[in-house]
Amino acid sequence: AQSVTQPDIHITVSEGASLELRCNYSYGATPYLFWYVQSPGQGLQLLLKYFSGDTLVQGIKGFEAEFKRSQSSFNLRKPSVHWSDAAEYFCAVGETSNTGKLIFGQGTTLQVKP
C-alpha cells in the first residue's frame, strides 16, 4: 500500500536560516507528489508538485523540492526562512491519476524564531 512519511513532527528554525522538510514515500511506479502548506484554521495551499521531468521543481513563496527516486524522497527546501513561513506542511502522493485521491503524510509544524 502507498504511504507517505514525514519524519519530523516539529521543526524550529531561526528567521533567515535555511530549511529542509523531509518526505519519504512508498509507491511502485513514478509517483505524483505534492507539497501543501496550512496556516492555523485555514485550508491547504499548494506549494509545488512533481509528475515527471526535471527532478528539481520550483514552487510559490520561494520553495523548491527535489525528487530522488533512489531514496524515495521528495524533500522541501527554502534558502532563507521568513517569519510568515511558520505553518504546517504536508507532503502527499497521488494514488492514481484517474481518481485523484491523495495520501497525506502526518505533517510537519514549522516554528520560526526571530
Add this chain to the structure above:
Amino acid sequence: DGGITQSPKYLFRKEGQNVTLSCEQNLNHDAMYWYRQDPGQGLRLIYYSQIVNDFQKGDIAEGYSVSREKKESFPLTVTSAQKNPTAFYLCASRNHWRDPNQPQHFGDGTRLSIL
C-alpha cells in the same frame, strides 16, 4: 474569483443529532473530496466523487454520508453513528477530465465540535 466555499466555519453538534457541512465550488471541477483532519494524523479521506450522482467511500466513511446532485455542490452529513465527530473537515476539488495531473484545491474548512 473562483474557489471553494465551506460553511459554516464553526459547527456544534448535540448528542444524537445529524449535521450537514456545505461545500460549494465555482471552479467547474469534476471531482470533489471530503477529508477529516485530527491533530497529528494528517488528512484522512472520507468520501469522494468524480462525477455528478456518483460517489465512493474513502478510508473512514463510517458514520458519514454524502450526495452529489449538482456538479458544484458536495455536502457532507455527519450522522449520529459517528461517535467521535470532533475534527476539522476539509473539502477539496480537482479538475478531473481536462487534465488528470491537476492537484486538489481546498476550502478553508469547517470545525465541528460536540456540545
